[in-house]
Amino acid sequence: MKVSVSLSLAEAPPNGALSCVVAIDVLRASTSIVTAFRNGCLEVVPVATLDDAWRVAASRPDALLCGERMGKRVDGFDLGNSPLEYSPEVVSGRTLIMSTTNGTVLLRKYDEFERVVGCFANLHSLVQWLLEHYKGCDVHLACAGKLERPGLEDIACAGAIVAMLRRSQESVECDDGALVALSVWEHLDEDPAKAVFSSSHGEYLCSIGHKDDLKYCSVIGEGPVPCIPVGTTAIRGAGGDVN
Numbered sequence: 001m002k003v004s005v006s007l008s009l010a011e012a013p014p015n016g017a018l019s020c021v022v023a024i025d026v027l028r029a030s031t032s033i034v035t036a037f038r039n040g041c042l043e044v045v046p047v048a049t050l051d052d053a054w055r056v057a058a059s060r061p062d063a064l065l066c067g068e069r070m071g072k073r074v075d076g077f078d079l080g081n082s083p084l085e086y087s088p089e090v091v092s093g094r095t096l097i098m099s100t101t102n103g104t105v106l107l108r109k110y111d112e113f114e115r116v117v118g119c120f121a122n123l124h125s126l127v128q129w130l131l132e133h134y135k136g137c138d139v140h141l142a143c144a145g146k147l148e149r150p151g152l153e154d155i156a157c158a159g160a161i162v163a164m165l166r167r168s169q170e171s172v173e174c175d176d177g178a179l180v181a182l183s184v185w186e187h188l189d190e191d192p193a194k195a196v197f198s199s200s201h202g203e204y205l206c207s208i209g210h211k212d213d214l215k216y217c218s219v220i221g222e223g224p225v226p227c228i229p230v231g232t233t234a235i236r237g238a239g240g241d242v243n
């Protein structure tokens, strides 16, 4: 498997065909989407802009409108972007239309590729998924970061994925971005909480009252692996363990 990593949204996609893009936004879009599927949501429609969110919502009155700007729920939306809001009581059986500052923009940036959503909450099942479905393929780990700048928590998560792939039976060829991510993960003693709590976005979220989200987003788990097939714009199901 060839593994490449882009460290922020500003980076151009790598040249050549990619079999799969892993969209990583640990704080918090990826973790919220994984949580929503774990808790029984039917579908997530990621959109880049608020205008798109209102437009799609107008044709889907049954859907919940979700997301944030500056880390805060958008006025008139049903939910913000705290994974703790995506409980079974709220999301089970529902369609979610979601717009966040970086995470959903990242998902739409790679529309022409198959995408899966990655974070610490589904780290184990995600790596298993990649090993089962993309052996010998080109896999790109795309970090959302913040406003086109790198985010420590996303790079650390990419590094964790690279480390786990390299410990598997699969032979893994890394580009320089993947080697950078791996070094960051090792430098942090492979501790997700160190990355999440010392990141600038983590500090910002704490300052606006979301410290509990940081704790939740730091836990390595076996959450589901939400997938968006090539050329489609909605996540209609999740692989891996959905319980």
Ligand code: MLT
Pocket (backbone or CB within 6 Å): 025, 027, 028, 029, 030, 068, 071, 072, 081, 100, 101, 102, 103, 104, 144, 205
């Ligand atoms: C984003 O897409 O930028 C986020 O997930 C921000 C956040 O809600 O923490």
